[in-house]
Amino acid sequence: MDPECSRLLPALCAVLVDPRQPVADDTCLEKLLDWFKTVTEAGPSLLLLQENPCLVELLFRVLKAHDPRPRVLSFSLRLAGLFAAQEDCFQYLQGDSSLFVASAAGQLLVHILALAMRGPAEGHPSPQGCDWPACAQKIVCHVEDSLRSTATPQVTQALNVLTTTFGHCHSPWTQGLWVRLSPLVACLLEKDPIPASHSLVDLLLSVARSPVGSSDCGLWETLAQTLSHLSPTQAGPLALGILKLQDCPQALKTQAFGVLLQPLACVLKAAAQAPGPPGFPEGATGDSITVDTFLSSKSACVGLLCQALAHLELLQLLPQRPSPWPQAPLLRAAVAILRFCHGSAAPTSDVGGHLCAVLAGCVRVQRAALDFLGTLSQGTGPQELVTQVFAVLLEYLTSPDSSPMVLKKAFQATLRWLLGSPKAPSCCDLDPHTQLFLGELLPVLRKRLCSPCWEARDSGLEFLTQVTRHWGGQAAFRHALLASEVPELTGQLLRDPESYVRASAVTATGQLSSWGLYATPTGPEHPEVQQESLFTELLHILSTDSEGFPRRAVMHVFTQWLKDGHADVAEDLEQFVARVLQAASQDLDWEVRAQGLELALVFLEQLLGQPGSRCPYAVALPEAAPPATLAQVLQALCRVQLFEFALRALFDCDRPVAQKSCDLLLFLKAKATPCGGPQEAGASPDVVSVEAALQRWQAGEQGQPLGELEPEAVMAVLRSMDLEGLRGMLAKSSDHMEKSPQSLLQDMLATVGVLGENEADCY
């Protein structure tokens, strides 16, 4: 510990033990603990305590205090734990109203129990606990008492302690502990309502995941029992947890899956006009309890459905998801839910009528169901069902009542289903169903791009970008898109009043243009006319748009165009780079400047013939030509004024820009040096003037231009600069001074006014 901190520490300890002094917030104390942790790791703690007797005094006084402040107590206990955890058990603290304290106390109990059981009790102690250390016995008895308590908070605390125990301790003694406590846990299931059901679920899952789970068959019975005792909403998380377990009996998995499927089974049953195709596996047939939940209240119904959909969505992505996966009934259920929400279902049953009234227009369920439907696109389904899926998605995309968020989700789900749809077997083009759907979708997209709601326009553009990225090369898609008005409308939105929409329009037109799809109907014959105008238009946005998002989007598009070897870029590469860098260098947004460096790097790599950064559909890269010589490269860099841009960025007030520039110049320096470039330019007048300009820039006078640069002078400057040192300095966070422990101690003392010199600050 540095001497300055040692000097401040006694005053801080005095503040902490003084009940009259306000204590800094929990975050400060947490930071203080982090610091002590690094200090104890760095050297012997005993020495630390000897050199700083105030610390021992602090622990002593806080623990002796009659009414210690919870956060100071929590802090002191954890500090004591850092120094000497093995010494003694502290008093029980679980009932504390502060969550920090209760949690710390719970963890402390677990650590003490684990510590006590280490050594002599290691192995297989008897469940009765007669051979357990006294300390451990005391803790277990306390937990037992809490489990028998009628007060739910106490039961919750005990369950949380046990959850932590089984989560952290995997020694054989935990098995004895479970044998001893499981009857008490089972007793909780007999109560109505079941107390602390959340914590109970956590505990059972924690036990099931621990080694106890694999050996104790009683546990599986308890889990099965719990599943059937809990309400459908409470049972959901447990069922998901069970299905995530690596090895558990198939019967239990089937039961758990049944619990998750229940709500959807109910929906299917309620939506059925007549006995339909086979539904879910047995055990998930829409039991009366689920129906009761549905009927009890709107919030219960919505909550249960959303939970089931979210759980099933998670489950589907897991490798251990149940097999066979009931894809078809799940699809049917998702479609039915969406129809209920849309008011387009026409149920005949009472439950169906109720669902209709409850779900009509419910945005929460719509969002959950669309997300779920999107995930289901990973699987297949009978064509008739897939047609229904597309029909319901189209309904949502078309409906004027779809809220902006629902519309966005509908676009996302549609994209996933479109990209998942099979290709026609004969060629690599889209299958007829998809083509048919596209025919209906594009007019809807067109209308959405004209929506007065900017979110709708934005979602439409995002969808267009994504679908073009994947299908830009598909003839059927290209044909349908060019026949629609969508590309023209997209161009129109470059001048949208909403900056997010402008940004999305930039990305979308950039993507369309990459595929030669950004053109007026006369475009295909004269693509260059349109392309040129798009580049000019985007450059105009980059130079003049008042918002950052569109300008950033333009930089991303330009970088992508450069990587892809966009025809328009390749035509006059240097001109393109020069104009973009010039615009970017004057931008007030650091992200734009940083992206400018990214573009500069791509350009540099391409000049140097770096492989791996190019797109497979690159059109006219200098790939065929042999890599240019370094001198040629440097000359090109000078011509596009890349050096001026990079050197200016080196002294950028925003650290990420400076860092990126530093990396770029280092990369260039590394490339240039081994090739033995021009080395003898040491004292030429050029260098002097460049270095003088750089010094002024560093001092904040960035107005002056660098003027014409010679490659030799540039290399000389790069060699003379300590770029590695600069990189090291930039790597340190800008607040490294403010983060020092000394600063922390000063801040804490300043808040209580111990540091006299700061008093004047109040005025």
Place this chain on the structure above:
Amino acid sequence: MLDCGLDMTSTLNFLPLPLVQNPRLSNLPGWSLKDGNAFLDKELKECSGHVFVDSVPEFCLPETELIDLSTVDVILISNYHCMMALPYITEHTGFTGTVYATEPTVQIGRLLMEELVNFIERVPKAQSASLWKNKDTQRLLPSPLKDAVEVSTWRRCYTMQEVNSALSKIQLVGYSQKIELFGAVQVTPLSSGYALGSSNWIIQSHYEKVSYVSGSSLLTTHPQFSVVFQPMDQASLKNSDVLILTGLTQIPTANPDGMVGEFCSNLALTVRNGGNVLVPCYPSGVIYDLLECLYQYIDSAGLSSIPFYFISPVANSSLEFSQIFAEWLCHNKQTKVYLPEPPFPHAELIQTNKLKHYPSIHGDFSNDFRQPCVVFTGHPSLRFGDVVHFMELWGKSSLNTVIFTEPDFSYLEALAPYQPLAMKCIYCPIDTRLNFIQVSKLLKEVQPLHVVCPEQYTQPPPAQSHRVDLMIDCQPPAMSYRRAEVLALPFRRRYEKIEIMPELADSLVPMEIKPGISLATVSAVLHTKDNKHVLQVPPRGGWGPPPRPAQPTGGKKRKRPSDDIPDCKVLKPLLSGSIPVEQFVQTLEKHGFSDIKVEDTAKGHIVLLQEAETLIQIEEDSTHIICDNDEVLRVRLRDLVLKFLQKF
């Protein structure tokens, strides 16, 4: 009478009135019965597979048979759409009462009537059809003519003279103003948030309160609908005995926000393709919402160069009115009235020449007319007004679009005489009135004891019988009514408030009979006039009989008002309290009665004085002493009983 609306859907049965000579409409074949009988072929024409009445359009009036409208004292108007039948009532039924409405309601209502009269009068039609209305004939006609109700009561449009006369009978009122009606009830208009000057009404006496909620909107915080009017006053509706609820949205499944989105998107797509957009509308109301939305939208959609035309005989007045009724606007808009910036953005649209308005298609409009364009014009029924011209002009091209935004008319029926039609038809009904979710919230908030509403609101829409969310759901269930049904409102007037004159109040001597409850006897004259009741000090003479007025000397004896005052008898004091039987028996014994027996009865006790052959029957509110002709004994016993009671 609550509101005075006009059913204009009857006009859908008539042929459109073209503004210029229209060969198509003037050469339609006459309709003849199946047996070839052609006696109706002058009145009924076949057009596009439907049969229409070839005559001046007629309107369906409010029910006039059920009650004698000359006996109606007051008509309360809730908004300008609900007063269109007023001239029929005030000018042709013997009505002599008063109509109450807010100023913007009257002014905009006048514009709507003026436009209607103008639309019909400027294309005079000689023919008036009446044969088809004969009940026996009507039965033979095809639908929908066959099913039209009360056709015999349908009337031609009123004249401007009748409109002016009707409007002169309106008494202007302001929000929250209390208006005494004959002392019987007080009525108060409250802001209903639906349109400029629209109101709900409270009708209350001292002990009963009825709220009439008609055409209300809660879309006050809605960006699209621009917080135009004063928000709906919900708080004042609380504690109602009965809440009469009507004028809910006609399209509960279409939310106005989504519909405006549809409107804008379709408009932009049409214009972009070189097509024209026709928006049939009223000259006030939804059009302002649309213009405000378009104001924000046209630049983003690249429509800045597209002209917007608003064509109505009252367009100019309508645009001006909406800018000046400051006190009726919401706070946000109110403040704008005093700034250089106008409260509604259409003023800016006009200043920048994006919105142009004309009284009709004749004159200046034909010089300025440029296509593609957007035209707002009436009438939404498509049967009269400039819209008829544009339907004929643009109907043949699929580039053009007609967008229906007014929910009052079935757009398919409105389009029927124009079929086959190549132009696109978009139905975006914009109805900002309460939907069922909002009604449910309103009722929870206001908690009326009873809700009364039209039968249609108590069941799901016929076409969507599963949508139980599209009906009023309240406890106790709403009382519903249907056409011509007489309904007794579920409350009885049990109390009247009576005022006491200060002099009389001064003379009262209250006695506390229970903690917090005091009683006093009052002798006074009850004076009732105009449903107000006042207790006044009786004429001199106090408790005795009033002095007879001096007989007039000579002449005939005339009856004078004071003769009607009944004679006041000398009043005995009133008694209160109860008689504790045990103590009463002890008292009797003290006073020498013996051989006393007490029997309990269902209502009290009977005290038997066996020796004296006397019986005292004590009940909660009466005591009887039954003795055999011994008045002295009775009086003695009576005095003993009175000792236990308080007198005042």
